[in-house]
Amino acid sequence: MRRGHGAQEKGVALSHSMEDYLEAIYNVKIRNQVARVKDIAREMNVRMPSVTGALRSLADKGFVQYQPYETVELTQAGLNHARGIAHRHTAIREFLTGVLGLPQEEAEIEACGLEHAIRPETLDRLLKLVDFIRVHGEEDNAFRLSDFQSYLRNGSDPDGHVSPDVCYLPATIRSTRLSELCPGMKGRIAFVSGRGPIRRRLVEMGMTSDTQFEVLRTAPFGDPIEIKIRGYNLSLRKSEADHVEVEVID
Amino acid sequence: MRNSDKSNIVIALAGNPNSGKTTVFNELTGSHQHVGNWPGVTVEHKEGTVRRNGQSFRVIDLPGIYSLSTFSQEETIARDFLLNEPIDAIINIVDASNLERNLYLTTQLLELGLPVIVALNMIDVAEGMGQKLDLKKLARLMGVEIVPTVAAKGEGMVEILEAVLNVVERGYDPPRSARHNPEVELEISRLLDSISFTVDDDESVPARWLIIKTLEGDPEARKRLFVRSTNPDDTAARIEETRKHLEQGFGDEPETVIADGRYGFIGGLLREVVTRTPSVDRVAASDRIDDVLLHRWLGIPIFLVLMWLTFKLTFDVGGFFTEWIEVGVSALGAWLGSVLPAGPLSSLIVKGIIAGVGGVVVFVPNIAIIFLIISFLEDSGYMARAAFLMDRSMHLVGLHGKSFIPLLMGFGCNVPAIMAARTLETREDRLLTILINPLMSCTARLPIYILFTGIFFSQHGAMVIFSIYAMGVLLAVASGKIFRKLLFPKATSPFVMELPPYRMPTLRGTLLHVWERTSQFLSKAGTVILAASVVIWALGSLPWGVEFSGPNSLIGYLGRWMAPMVKPLGFDWRAAVALLFGFGAKEVVVSTLGVLYGGSHPSGDLHTALSASFSPLTAYVFMVISLIYVPCVATVATIKKETNSWSWTLFSVGYSLVLAYAMGYLVFRIGILLGLT
Numbered sequence: 043m044r045r046g047h048g049a050q051e052k053g054v055a056l057s058h059s060m061e062d063y064l065e066a067i068y069n070v071k072i073r074n075q076v077a078r079v080k081d082i083a084r085e086m087n088v089r090m091p092s093v094t095g096a097l098r099s100l101a102d103k104g105f106v107q108y109q110p111y112e113t114v115e116l117t118q119a120g121l122n123h124a125r126g127i128a129h130r131h132t133a134i135r136e137f138l139t140g141v142l143g144l145p146q147e148e149a150e151i152e153a154c155g156l157e158h159a160i161r162p163e164t165l166d167r168l169l170k171l172v173d174f175i176r177v178h179g180e181e182d183n184a185f186r187l188s189d190f191q192s193y194l195r196n197g198s199d200p201d202g203h204v205s206p207d208v209c210y211l212p213a214t215i216r217s218t219r220l221s222e223l224c225p226g227m228k229g230r231i232a233f234v235s236g237r238g239p240i241r242r243r244l245v246e247m248g249m250t251s252d253t254q255f256e257v258l259r260t261a262p263f264g265d266p267i268e269i270k271i272r273g274y275n276l277s278l279r280k281s282e283a284d285h286v287e288v289e290v291i292d
Numbered sequence: 293m294r295n296s297d298k299s300n301i302v303i304a305l306a307g308n309p310n311s312g313k314t315t316v317f318n319e320l321t322g323s324h325q326h327v328g329n330w331p332g333v334t335v336e337h338k339e340g341t342v343r344r345n346g347q348s349f350r351v352i353d354l355p356g357i358y359s360l361s362t363f364s365q366e367e368t369i370a371r372d373f374l375l376n377e378p379i380d381a382i383i384n385i386v387d388a389s390n391l392e393r394n395l396y397l398t399t400q401l402l403e404l405g406l407p408v409i410v411a412l413n414m415i416d417v418a419e420g421m422g423q424k425l426d427l428k429k430l431a432r433l434m435g436v437e438i439v440p441t442v443a444a445k446g447e448g449m450v451e452i453l454e455a456v457l458n459v460v461e462r463g464y465d466p467p468r469s470a471r472h473n474p475e476v477e478l479e480i481s482r483l484l485d486s487i488s489f490t491v492d493d494d495e496s497v498p499a500r501w502l503i504i505k506t507l508e509g510d511p512e513a514r515k516r517l518f519v520r521s522t523n524p525d526d527t528a529a530r531i532e533e534t535r536k537h538l539e540q541g542f543g544d545e546p547e548t549v550i551a552d553g554r555y556g557f558i559g560g561l562l563r564e565v566v567t568r569t570p571s572v573d574r575v576a577a578s579d580r581i582d583d584v585l586l587h588r589w590l591g592i593p594i595f596l597v598l599m600w601l602t603f604k605l606t607f608d609v610g611g612f613f614t615e616w617i618e619v620g621v622s623a624l625g626a627w628l629g630s631v632l633p634a635g636p637l638s639s640l641i642v643k644g645i646i647a648g649v650g651g652v653v654v655f656v657p658n659i660a661i662i663f664l665i666i667s668f669l670e671d672s673g674y675m676a677r678a679a680f681l682m683d684r685s686m687h688l689v690g691l692h693g694k695s696f697i698p699l700l701m702g703f704g705c706n707v708p709a710i711m712a713a714r715t716l717e718t719r720e721d722r723l724l725t726i727l728i729n730p731l732m733s734c735t736a737r738l739p740i741y742i743l744f745t746g747i748f749f750s751q752h753g754a755m756v757i758f759s760i761y762a763m764g765v766l767l768a769v770a771s772g773k774i775f776r777k778l779l780f781p782k783a784t785s786p787f788v789m790e791l792p793p794y795r796m797p798t799l800r801g802t803l804l805h806v807w808e809r810t811s812q813f814l815s816k817a818g819t820v821i822l823a824a825s826v827v828i829w830a831l832g833s834l835p836w837g838v839e840f841s842g843p844n845s846l847i848g849y850l851g852r853w854m855a856p857m858v859k860p861l862g863f864d865w866r867a868a869v870a871l872l873f874g875f876g877a878k879e880v881v882v883s884t885l886g887v888l889y890g891g892s893h894p895s896g897d898l899h900t901a902l903s904a905s906f907s908p909l910t911a912y913v914f915m916v917i918s919l920i921y922v923p924c925v926a927t928v929a930t931i932k933k934e935t936n937s938w939s940w941t942l943f944s945v946g947y948s949l950v951l952a953y954a955m956g957y958l959v960f961r962i963g964i965l966l967g968l969t
Contacts (some may be wrong), residue, residue: 076543113543237545239363243788245551246359248393253555258579262592263684266787268582272392275578275791277680279687282786 056103058158061127062086063096064105065157067114068124072217072232072289075251077114121235121287129215130157133169136214141175167194169212176213209260216290220257221267221283228256229288236285248272249286295378301349301460302378306370306401307385308394309356310673310792312413314338315443316385317353318801320452327808330369336714344453352377358393360400361547362510365719371512374404375497381407381456381464388418388425388440389570389793392558398434399471399554405498407464408436409455411448415440422571430565435467444798466498472553475541479534480504486530488522506531507538508547578793582677591681598674599700606662607704607735613657621650636836640829648825651877652818655707655926660810662701662708666715667805669697671797675715676789683787689769690776692721693787699725699768702732703761706927707817710934711809720780724772726934727944730923731768733761736878740918743882747899748908756912764919767951813930820929828876828925842887847872861917861956862910871917877924909963913956921952 056064066085070077079097083090097108105120116124131153138149160168171190178185209224223229231253234241248271249255255271266279295302307313317325321340330337338353354373355366362368374382384401386394401408412427431438437455441448472480483503497516505513514531518524535546542549585594625642632638669675675694683693691699694716701709706729713725741760745753831847838844843852851869858868866888874881889901906914922928922945932941 078543112540234548240786240788242361242547242551243363243786245548246361246363246396247788247790248396248555250548250552250555259582259586259588261586261680261684262588265684265687266680268586268680268791274390274393275793277676277787277789277791279683279787282788 056105056123058155060096060100060103061123061158062154063093063100064116064120064124065127065131067106067116068121068128068217071116072287075233079114082114116235118236125218125287126162127157128217129169130160130165132214132216133165133172133212134160136172137168140172169214170194173213209264211290217287218290219284220269220286220288221280223257223267223288223290225257225259227290228254228292229290230254232287232289234286240282241285244278244282244286247276254291255288295380299348301347301380301456303349303351303456304374304377304379304382305351305353305385306374306382306397307356307413308358308387308397308790310790311356311385311387311390311394312443313356313385314353315798315801316383316411316413316441316449316452317351318798318804319443319446319449320349321351323804325804327812335365335369342453344450344457347457349453349456357397359397360505361508362512364717366717374401374406375512379406380460381409383409383411383452383456385411385413385441385443388412388415389421389423391562391566392555395558395561396551396554399557402434402436402467402471403498403501403504405466405501407456407459409452409459410434410436410438411443411452412438412440413443413448416442416445418570422568423566424568426565426567430561433561433564435465471557472504472550473556476538476550476553479538480507483507483530483534487517487527489520490522503531504550507535508550509545578673581794582791585674586677586680595678595681599697602662602665602697603700603704605665606658606701606708610657610661614654617650617654617657621646621653625650636833639833640826643833644826644829645822647829648822651825651926652814652821655705655813656810658705659708659711659813660806662712663806663809664802666697666712667802668797670715671795671801673792673794676791679787679789680791687787689772691724691772692716692718695721695725698729699732702729702734705734705736706730706732706923707813707930710927710930711813713934720776723935723940724775724780726931727775727940727947728768728772730927730944730948731764731771731920733764733919734878734923736924737918739879739882741915743885743898744902744906744911744915747902748906748911756915760915760919763916763955767920767955771947771951812933816933817926817929820932821926824925824929825876828873832873839887860960861913861953862907862960863914864905866905867914871921874918875922875925877926878918881918907968909960909968912963913960916959917952917956919952920948920955922948 063082063086066082067077070081070085074081079090079093082097083093086093094110097106097114100106100120101108105117105123107115107117134156135149135153138144138152139146144152170193174190174193175185178189211218211222211224211227215222217232220229220231231249231251233251234244234249253271255269258268258270258275260267261277264280266277267283268275268277270276305313305317317338317340320342322342324342325338325340328337328339335355340351340353342349342351352373354370357364357367357370359367360371360374362371382401382404384398386398398408398410410431412425418425427438427440437459439448439451439455441452443449480500480503484500487499487503489499499517499520502513502517502520506517517531518527521527538546538549544552585591587594625646628646629638629642632641666675669678675697678697679693681693682696686693686695695713697715698709698712701712709732710726710729713722713729716722716725738757741757742753745756749756828847831850832845834846835844838848842848847869848865850872851865854868854872855865858864866885869888870881870884873884885902886898889898889905902911928941928945931944932938935941
């Protein structure tokens with residue numbers, strides 16, 4: 043069975059339950075910026091000792107930094123992996139509710155099971171399908187499979203609803219890295235990951251948690267990007283924007 | 293540190309980049325200013341004086357900074373100055389139309405315990421946007437005096453000086469209000485109570501500031517704190533414990549927690565004092581301009597057209613003045629030559645000194661024009677956009693977006709181009725841009741290429757010359773990558789940069805900038821160039837009575853001594869002499885070739901003489917070497933002035949010599965292998 047993308051790259055296989063823990067830590071951090079054992083326990087509906095055990099195992103594999111009685115930090119590898127699982131989860135849930143019409147709670151449970159098995163390429167298509175159906179459904183246009191397949195092949199949509207533009211972030215994805223956002227999108231800063239001087243500079247320039255911003259544009263080759271934050275315009279490279287986890291807001 | 297000498301009041305100007313700090317400085321000090329470097333670094337140090345009501349003020353313009361941490365060289369300099377030098381007051385220039393981020397620095401300045409006066413600059417812009425502030429309330433809540441200013445129109449300057457006088461005469465009561473979140477405040481006061489300080493505590497810096505900065509992980513503050521506490525080990529342990537405690541409580545590094553707290557404080561403050569929020573977004577107009585200037589497809593073409601215009605203006609219009617300077621200098625030389633009795637003295641004055649002075653002055657039009665344009669681009673806000681547009685491409689070769697302009701200008705002349713590298717912020721970026729700049733083939737090298745291609749490659753002249761320029765660019769890219777890897781492996785050069793709203797530069801500021809650069813060039817680089825010209829004159833003229841730069845002159849001997857060295861490149865001693873003279877100025881290479889080859893050949897014709905002594909291959913090698921080897925003495929002098937370091941200057945010279953020799957040899961050998969002799 044195929045496992046998560048990040049784990050394959052690193053050659054470390056994670057069990058489904060470990061992936062669930064990573065996902066939970068990510069969700070808690072996006073909401074609260076800080077993840078404590080008790081928050082994770084509540085998020086997963088398990089007891090605290092189980093969380094501690096899982097954290098130790100994740101720490102051994104290099105996905106989190108954890109000392110007893112301290113808050114949980116995701117490493118860069120852990121963060122990337124966790125984000126991937128979270129994206130798969132939302133994609134599948136949206137597909138199950140929006141397209142297949144499953145009830146919310148059922149879709150949630152199904153997503154938890156399916157999210158571990160899906161490959162990034164499939165995920166990408168699934169996300170596009172959800173977007174495609176949503177856009178065409180709203181317009182009351184007939185959804186034609188052939189249109190979608192030609193969109194996948196050529197990157198162009200006959201009706202031009204789903205942008206074939208260089209920048210594309212599926213509507214389903216609500217929390218991700220700043221570097222993934224497209225011009226015109228608005229969001230709030232969840233947290234700035236990593237440690238060291240770049241992070242400090244980003245925070246000093248006003249990228250503190252819960253600050254709202256808007257992506258104005260990208261430079262001609264897609265990098266750097268320009269955002270409006272705290273009433274001024276700030277440009278930063280994508281490699282720097284990779285450190286900023288954000289939540290998209292409408 | 294507080295100043296105790298009240299006869300000369302010392303004011304430090306501190307503020308964010310683009311807050312109008314330099315405009316305030318220019319308005320305050322007018323022409324009474326002095327520009328230099330901070331000791332040992334290439335960050336600009338500006339200082340000036342102003343008198344009011346018989347009281348004299350010394351004004352120091354600190355580098356523009358966003359924070360008092362030690363992220364950049366600028367910040368370190370500003371912080372060290374505030375800590376170590378006697379100061380009566382800090383004028384904190386705050387952009388009234390961008391309060392939130394500007395006040396971040398203010399919260400840090402207030403902790404220093406020095407009298408702070410906030411100059412709320414560009415208040416007209418803020419009001420024009422419809423923003424209304426309760427200044428009295430802001431002053432009360434922050435515990436500082438606030439002076440609204442419009443520096444571009446000179447408004448509020450007198451009030452600033454009066455506020456400073458007031459503070460100096462009446463004393464200053466540091467604000468007490470808490471600026472951190474309650475838990476952090478609690479930890480700070482706990483530390484303040486528990487650490488015991490030495491009795492001879494000089495109190496030049498408040499202990500509270502040292503504690504906050506140490507919690508933020510500032511190494512310098514940490515050192516000072518330990519020196520001042522009676523039991524450094526105990527202090528270290530307490531600090532560590534507090535850092536850990538904060539980290540656990542907030543789940544984040546203390547420095548981030550503290551930064552968060554500062555922004556929180558500012559947010560609260562603004563909710564209290566902003567009585568009407570801006571109805572017009574100031575940046576909106578700017579954003580509309582950027583929709584065009586930073587457009588996906590149009591952005592770079594527009595930039596390139598602007599650069600082409602800059603280049604044309606600098607070197608065509610500059611060239612017009614340059615020609616007149618050359619005519620004037622040679623007329624002066626001819627006149628002096630006819631007046632003075634012929635002999636060593638006349639030769640020294642005419643061929644050494646006058647020619648040397650001419651060689652310095654000749655750069656002035658180029659430098660003045662290029663800085664007129666650069667100053668305009670920078671002050672208007674476009675320079676940051678240029679960096680934004682070019683960063684991707686430049687970053688591929690390990691450079692910063694802002695490196696593009698200095699490198700492009702190198703094709704005109706390396707001297708102003710290297711000076712233009714000042715626009716780069718970090719020392720590493722600046723050094724890299726300076727080091728590879730000479731590989732951009734300047735116009736002075738073109739006559740050499742034209743001479744040789746005209747004789748040897750008349751069919752494919754353009755292609756051959758293009759290949760030389762391309763070789764220069766490729767070598768620059770390769771050198772840039774290598775230097776970045778080997779010389780600055782650890783240096784991170786982040787691109788977290790503000791794109792300030794467009795605004796009209798002030799004429800005064802622009803002209804002052806041009807004047808600073810030109811006068812600095814004349815006084816610093818000019819003297820070196822002049823001295824080198826005299827040395828080269830002496831080498832060409834001595835022993836007295838020989839033909840200038842002829843075979844029996846000192847340089848002729850030097851050339852013959854070097855003959856074995858240039859033999860592997862396929863040259864004889866005369867080529868070596870021509871290259872030696874090229875160190876003075878690349879233009880001289882052609883005229884020296886004329887003297888050495890044309891003079892010695894029976895036909896007296898340079899073309900015939902060169903065809904007899906060079907093959908197409910060696911001619912090409914000669915061009916390659918002319919491209920790479922030591923740029924002229926003026927460039928070397930400018931590198932010395934801009935890097936402020938002899939070792940980097942020598943490195944640059946050594947690198948270019950080695951690279952030139954290696955490339956020349958390589959081309960020669962490959963040519964022989966291909967049977968091109």
